[in-house]
Amino acid sequence: MTMIRTAACLAVGSELLGGARVDTNSLKVARALAGVGVRVIEKRIVGDEEERIEGAVTSLLAAADLVVVTGGLGPTRDDVTRQAVARALGRELAFDDGLMAAIEKRYEILGLPMPEMCSRMAWSIPGATMLPNPRGTAPGMLIDVDGALLAVFPGVPAEMEAMLETYLIPGLERKNGGSVCATRTLLLSGVIESAVEARIQPLYGRFGRENVTILASPGVVRLILAASGSAGEAATRLDEMERAFRAVLGGDVVGADVDTLAGLILQRLRNREETLATAESCTGGLIGKLITDVPGSSEVFLGGVISYSNAAKEALLDVSPEILRAHGAVSQPTARAMAEGVQKRFGSDWGIGITGIAGPGGGTDEKPVGLVHWAVAGPEGTRHAHRVFPGDRAMVRTWSANLALDLLRRMLDERQR
Amino acid sequence: MTMIRTAACLAVGSELLGGARVDTNSLKVARALAGVGVRVIEKRIVGDEEERIEGAVTSLLAAADLVVVTGGLGPTRDDVTRQAVARALGRELAFDDGLMAAIEKRYEILGLPMPEMCSRMAWSIPGATMLPNPRGTAPGMLIDVDGALLAVFPGVPAEMEAMLETYLIPGLERKNGGSVCATRTLLLSGVIESAVEARIQPLYGRFGRENVTILASPGVVRLILAASGSAGEAATRLDEMERAFRAVLGGDVVGADVDTLAGLILQRLRNREETLATAESCTGGLIGKLITDVPGSSEVFLGGVISYSNAAKEALLDVSPEILRAHGAVSQPTARAMAEGVQKRFGSDWGIGITGIAGPGGGTDEKPVGLVHWAVAGPEGTRHAHRVFPGDRAMVRTWSANLALDLLRRMLDERQR
Numbered sequence: 001m002t003m004i005r006t007a008a009c010l011a012v013g014s015e016l017l018g019g020a021r022v023d024t025n026s027l028k029v030a031r032a033l034a035g036v037g038v039r040v041i042e043k044r045i046v047g048d049e050e051e052r053i054e055g056a057v058t059s060l061l062a063a064a065d066l067v068v069v070t071g072g073l074g075p076t077r078d079d080v081t082r083q084a085v086a087r088a089l090g091r092e093l094a095f096d097d098g099l100m101a102a103i104e105k106r107y108e109i110l111g112l113p114m115p116e117m118c119s120r121m122a123w124s125i126p127g128a129t130m131l132p133n134p135r136g137t138a139p140g141m142l143i144d145v146d147g148a149l150l151a152v153f154p155g156v157p158a159e160m161e162a163m164l165e166t167y168l169i170p171g172l173e174r175k176n177g178g179s180v181c182a183t184r185t186l187l188l189s190g191v192i193e194s195a196v197e198a199r200i201q202p203l204y205g206r207f208g209r210e211n212v213t214i215l216a217s218p219g220v221v222r223l224i225l226a227a228s229g230s231a232g233e234a235a236t237r238l239d240e241m242e243r244a245f246r247a248v249l250g251g252d253v254v255g256a257d258v259d260t261l262a263g264l265i266l267q268r269l270r271n272r273e274e275t276l277a278t279a280e281s282c283t284g285g286l287i288g289k290l291i292t293d294v295p296g297s298s299e300v301f302l303g304g305v306i307s308y309s310n311a312a313k314e315a316l317l318d319v320s321p322e323i324l325r326a327h328g329a330v331s332q333p334t335a336r337a338m339a340e341g342v343q344k345r346f347g348s349d350w351g352i353g354i355t356g357i358a359g360p361g362g363g364t365d366e367k368p369v370g371l372v373h374w375a376v377a378g379p380e381g382t383r384h385a386h387r388v389f390p391g392d393r394a395m396v397r398t399w400s401a402n403l404a405l406d407l408l409r410r411m412l413d414e415r416q417r
Numbered sequence: 418m419t420m421i422r423t424a425a426c427l428a429v430g431s432e433l434l435g436g437a438r439v440d441t442n443s444l445k446v447a448r449a450l451a452g453v454g455v456r457v458i459e460k461r462i463v464g465d466e467e468e469r470i471e472g473a474v475t476s477l478l479a480a481a482d483l484v485v486v487t488g489g490l491g492p493t494r495d496d497v498t499r500q501a502v503a504r505a506l507g508r509e510l511a512f513d514d515g516l517m518a519a520i521e522k523r524y525e526i527l528g529l530p531m532p533e534m535c536s537r538m539a540w541s542i543p544g545a546t547m548l549p550n551p552r553g554t555a556p557g558m559l560i561d562v563d564g565a566l567l568a569v570f571p572g573v574p575a576e577m578e579a580m581l582e583t584y585l586i587p588g589l590e591r592k593n594g595g596s597v598c599a600t601r602t603l604l605l606s607g608v609i610e611s612a613v614e615a616r617i618q619p620l621y622g623r624f625g626r627e628n629v630t631i632l633a634s635p636g637v638v639r640l641i642l643a644a645s646g647s648a649g650e651a652a653t654r655l656d657e658m659e660r661a662f663r664a665v666l667g668g669d670v671v672g673a674d675v676d677t678l679a680g681l682i683l684q685r686l687r688n689r690e691e692t693l694a695t696a697e698s699c700t701g702g703l704i705g706k707l708i709t710d711v712p713g714s715s716e717v718f719l720g721g722v723i724s725y726s727n728a729a730k731e732a733l734l735d736v737s738p739e740i741l742r743a744h745g746a747v748s749q750p751t752a753r754a755m756a757e758g759v760q761k762r763f764g765s766d767w768g769i770g771i772t773g774i775a776g777p778g779g780g781t782d783e784k785p786v787g788l789v790h791w792a793v794a795g796p797e798g799t800r801h802a803h804r805v806f807p808g809d810r811a812m813v814r815t816w817s818a819n820l821a822l823d824l825l826r827r828m829l830d831e832r833q834r
Contacts, residue, residue, distance in 0.1 A: 015630055017457045019448030020641060022439050031436030040434045042469065045460040052459065059476070078626075183436075215437055224437060278702075278723070284714070285697070285705025288723045292701025295777050295810055303725040305733070306695070306705045312720040312763060316733060346729060360712050393712055 002147055003176050006041045007033050008064040010056050012071035012081050013155055014047035025070045025160050032164055036172040037179040037228065038066060048072055053084035061088070061148050068168075071155025073138040075117040085152055086125050089145060096124040099139060106137055134162045142167060182234035186223040186245055187254040189261050190406035196221050199248050207241055218395050219402025220261060254409060261405045262290045262297075268412050269300045269350070274379075276408075277346035278304035279317050279338035281329065282356035282372060286401045302346045307338065317341035317353075328367070330355050332384050335373035343377045351377040354404050358396045372400040376408045380415070383407060419564055420593050423458045424450050425481040427473050429489035429498050430572055431464035442487045442577050449581055453589040454596040454645060455483060465489055470501035478505070478565050485585075488572025490555040492534045502569055503542050506562060510540040516547060516556060523554055551579045559584060599651035603640040603662055604671040606678050607823035613638050616665050624658055635812050636819025637678060671826060678822045679707045679714075685829050686717045686767070691796075693825075694763035695721030696734050696755035698746065699773035699789060703818045719763040724755065734758035734770075745784070747772050749801050752790035760794045768794040771821050775813045789817040793825045797832070800824060 009030070011023035023045050030040045041064055046052040053072065060067045072081030086093045100122035107114035121138050124130050131140035136159040141152040153163045188196060193216035200223070204212065213224040223245060227237035246253050258264045269276060278287050278301075288304050291297050305316045310329055313319040319337040327333045338353030356372025363369035373386040385407055389399040426447070428440035440462050447457045458481055463469040470489065477484045489498030503510045517539035524531035538555050541547050548557035553576040558569040570580045605613060610633035617640070621629065630641040640662060644654035663670050675681045686693060695704050695718075705721050708714050722733045727746055730736040736754040744750045755770030773789025780786035790803040802824055806816040 014627065017447060017460065018630060018641075019444050019451060020630065020632055022441060022444060024439060027436050027439060030434060034436060041464060041466075042473075043434065043460075043462040047458060056459075210431065213432060213435060213437060224435075280702070280705075282709075283706075284709025284718070285695075285702030285721065285723070286709075288697075288702025289700075289706045292699075292703075292723075292725070292775075292814075293811065297701070298725050298779075301701070301725050303729040303733075304702065304723040306702065306709075306721040306723065308709070308715050308718050308720040309763075316720075316722070316762070345733070346726075358709075362715075394710065397709075 002065070003179075004038055004065040004149060004172055005176075006064045007038050007066040007068060008042045008044070008060040009040060010053075010060060010067060010069045011043070011045045011155070012048060012053055012069065013045075014078075016045045016071075017047055023070075025155065025157060028157070028161055029068050029070075029164060032169050033066075033172070034181040034183065034226070036169055037176045037181050038172060039181070048078045048080055050080045050084045050087070053081055054088045057085055057088035057150070061145055061150065064148070066149045066151065066172075068164075069150070069152045070160050073121070073140070073152065073154045075115065075120050075138070077117075079120070081152065082120075082123060082125070085141070085143075085150070089125065089143070089150075091126050093123040094126055096122050096130065099124060099130060102132065102139075103137055131163055131167050133159055134166060135159045140167065142171075178230055179228070180231050180234055181226055181228045182231070182238060183224050183226045184238045184242060184256055185258075186225065186242065186249070186256055187258045187261065187264070188221040188223065188249060188252045189219060189254050189409060190403060191221055191252045192216070193221055196223070196249070196252075200245060203244055203248065206244070211241075217402075218389075218391070218399040219406065251410070251413060260290070260294065261402060261409060263294045265405060265409055265412065266291065266294050266297055266300050270296075274300070274349035275302050275346075276300055276350045276352070277302045277342045277348040279342035279351065279353045280304060280306050281308060281313070281338070281354060282358045283354055283397050283401045283404075284308060286397055287352060287354065287404060290401060290405065302348050305342055305345070313338065317345065330357055330367055330371060330373060332373050332375070332386065335375040335386075336377070336382050336384055339375040339377040339382055349379055350408060352404050352408060353377070354400060356396070356400055358393045358400075360393060370396050372396065372403075374400060374404040374407065376404070376411055378408075378411055378415075383411060419482075420596075421455055421482040421566060421589055422593075423481045424455050424483040424485060425459045425461070425477040426457060427470075427477060427484060427486045428460070428462045428572070429465060429470055429486065430462075431495075433462045433488075434464050440487075442572065442574060445574070445578055446485050446487075446581060449586050450483075450589070451598045451600065451643070453586055454593045454598050455589060456598070465495045465497055467497045467501045467504070470498055471505045474502055474505035474567070478562055478567065481565070483566045483568065483589075485581075486567070486569045487577050490538070490557070490569065490571045492532065492537050492555070494534075496537070498569065499537075499540060499542070502558070502560075502567070506542065506560070506567075508543050511543055513539050513541040513547070516541060519549065519556075520554055548580055548584050550576055551583060552576045557584065559588075595647055596645065597648050597651055598643055598645045599648070599655060600641050600643045601655045601659060601673055602675075603642065603659065603666070603673055604675045604678065604681070605638040605640065605666060605669045606636060606671050606826060607820060608638055608669045609633070610638055613640070613666070613669075617662060620661055620665065623661070628658075634819075635806075635808070635816035636823065668827065668830060677707070677711065678819060678826060680711045682822060682826055682829065683708065683711050683714055683717050687713075691717070691766035692719050692763075693717055693767045693769070694719045694759045694765040696759035696768065696770045697721060697723050698725060698730070698755070698771060699775045700771055700814050700818045700821075701725060703814055704769060704771065704821060707818060707822065719765050722759055722762070730755065734762065747774055747784050747788060747790060749790050749792070749803065752792040752803075753794070753799050753801055756792040756794040756799055766796055767825060769821050769825060770794070771817060773813070773817055775810045775817075777810060787813050789813065789820075791817060791821040791824065793821070793828055795825075795828055795832075800828060
């Protein structure tokens with residue numbers, strides 16, 4: 001059995017060539033393949049045109065050990081991947097009674113009449129292993145082509161994923177004899193990409209630049225570390241990498257293989273049986289949204305107030321009119337009063353207060369667009385920070401939401417020590 | 418001068434072949450090209466490997482009138498697009514003193530020493546028009562190749578976009594003689610994709626299926642209509658299409674070329690000088706976030722309460738303990754009381770209340786995961802709806818946030834009549 005080391009992805013669908021939609025199936029394919037030691041060397045996207053699909057399949061089969069084709073297997077006349085693949089292999093499609101029966105059965109179970117056009121999905125390629133679709137109707141295919149492997153899956157992400165994990169990955173795992181490419185993601189918050197890059201540069205020589213990927217969003221940076229070999233070797237190497245990167249990055253690291261900053265905070269608070277509430281002005285609910293994205297957040301998160309107006313800051317958060325008059329809504333004293341006010345109102349252990357000018361309007365010389373004040377009130381007092389963020393409204397809001405969560409994260413870190 | 422009708426995009430960068438990052442430059446390229454009547458027929462993504470880039474450039478030049486290559490023009494040893502393109506064209510790179518001087522000048526202005534490796538960016542391809550980079554250092558290239566056009570741009574999105582708009586699009590506009598492909602987007606809410614598709618199917622024959630793209634997200638559907646010809650012809654055709662689609666889709670259409678449902682609602686409320694407040698349980702701030710994503714929302718949106726706990730529903734929204742005891746937190750009476758409570762507390766004209774079980778935990782036989790009740794309180798009374806949404810936590814939250822906004826939108830529609 002030859003090993004499969006390289007792969008190419010071909011996404012079929014005219015909608016993927018316009019200005020609105022990208023192929024994301026290939027991300028899942030690349031991740032799953034990396035786990036069994038297969039590297040993607042090329043991606044292509046073509047429209048629902050038989051000739052173009054045929055040409056791409058032919059040339060990719062010559063370039064990679066494995067070709068994964070997604071899309072164009074449905075019942076409509078647009079869906080021509082089946083025919084195109086048959087032509088690329090020089091084989092004739094054959095009507096498969098077994099497939100037809102399975103499709104009819106599926107509609108029977110759904111209690112729906114089967115549209116006539118569904119019979120198009122019952123044609124198979126001689127020599128192909130036909131793959132029942134665990135989450136839909138269109139079957140997939142696995143075909144051995146002169147030592148190379150051709151996988152053809154539906155384009156619907158959930159169906160594609162199920163087929164990938166059910167039919168392709170286990171076989172590759174056996175074929176490649178346990179050789180993997182494992183990854184570990186370090187989550188950092190309160191830092192910017194270029195500063196992280198400068199600090200980790202000295203480690204590139206030791207671990208290989210190609211084994212480190214930096215993904216940045218406002219206020220949060222992810223470092224994806226990669227290592228190949230047997231599962232054991234890869235894990236040992238990743239441990240070594242994690243230690244080296246943590247040594248350089250210190251307290252900016254939130255954690256390893258942590259999904260989100262909010263998720264980590266909730267986990268810590270749950271462990272301590274402490275609770276949280278939020279008072280948001282410029283972020284308008286974004287922090288609450290980030291927190292409640294996490295399943296089970298209701299154990300820790302009591303709720304919050306979105307105090308867009310000054311009246312709401314006074315009535316629902318007990319921010320005193322004097323503070324608002326003397327310092328304005330966007331100020332250190334207001335942010336502190338909001339954090340402490342929401343903490344008191346909800347009877348929570350922790351309170352976050354945030355107020356700023358997200359723009360594009362509302363800025364002044366003294367308080368420009370992008371100025372945000374945030375504060376975290378905790379069992380041992382309140383801390384505050386502020387910054388003028390660059391970028392548009394969405395960036396200012398994301399930056400400031402993440403930095404407010406980061407302040408809480410660092411206060412929790414300190415108390416843990 | 419031949420017209421340029423078809424284009425292929427080639428993105429260069431090994432990071433685009435992993436599991437974390439997709440090429441999004443091609444979306445901007447496709448949108449900009451559509452505006453001057455050029456259709457993308459294929460996309461490819463390859464790593465930073467000279468031979469693979471060379472092969473892709475050669476085969477794409479044979480397939481399309483225009484090839485747009487992005488990425489791999491920087492100063493590091495990874496960046497090999499320049500050499501690969503030269504090889505594909507059978508030309509020798511030549512050192513360009515003028516380019517070198519421009520790069521040195523840029524560093525002088527930045528007040529930084531020029532790293533030695535930057536001289537790599539001063540090599541040009543004979544016959545190419547070198548394009549100064551308005552937002553960075555690496556120059557781009559435009560090359561005529563036997564009637565086809567080859568554009569090579571840096572991969573940094575802001576630099577790529579600037580070059581696209583500055584150097585490529587105006588030339589194509591002239592070449593293609595004012596022929597454009599214009600689009601108009603109809604936004605629909607409170608509907609599902611398959612139902613929309615069934616209703617518009619009869620229009621495919623009249624306008625061409627390829628001119629209609631459906632983009633669906635939970636609770637919101639976008640229809641992108643396209644028409645080609647002179648600017649005037651395209652606009653007339655789009656008007657005709659919009660009338661035909663509206664006739665079929667009726668009140669489900671929120672508007673044409675409207676960015677978001679929240680944006681439209683805010684605009685309507687602003688026109689009437691009415692205000693809004695929100696009471697969110699299962700969406701935890703998501704509705705507030707969607708509303709405050711819109712610039713200027715503070716004129717209309719007074720704020721809200723995130724009442725994750727029952728205590729918060731009572732204390733901050735005046736939901737009576739009797740209602741909570743008799744019907745539970747996830748119920749029609751609670752949703753109504755939340756909407757009316759927040760309306761009263763904030764003194765707003767409109768109030769939204771929403772409560773449900775986003776999952777994955779917390780469901781019961783009687784109240785399963787996915788059950789959401791929402792209500793909108795307005796000047797003429799309160800309306801309520803509920804549904805059991807399919808999908809995971811994120812889907813349930815997005816569905817229910819959009820349907821709550823949709824209910825408000827429809828109540829505003831009715832009052833307008």
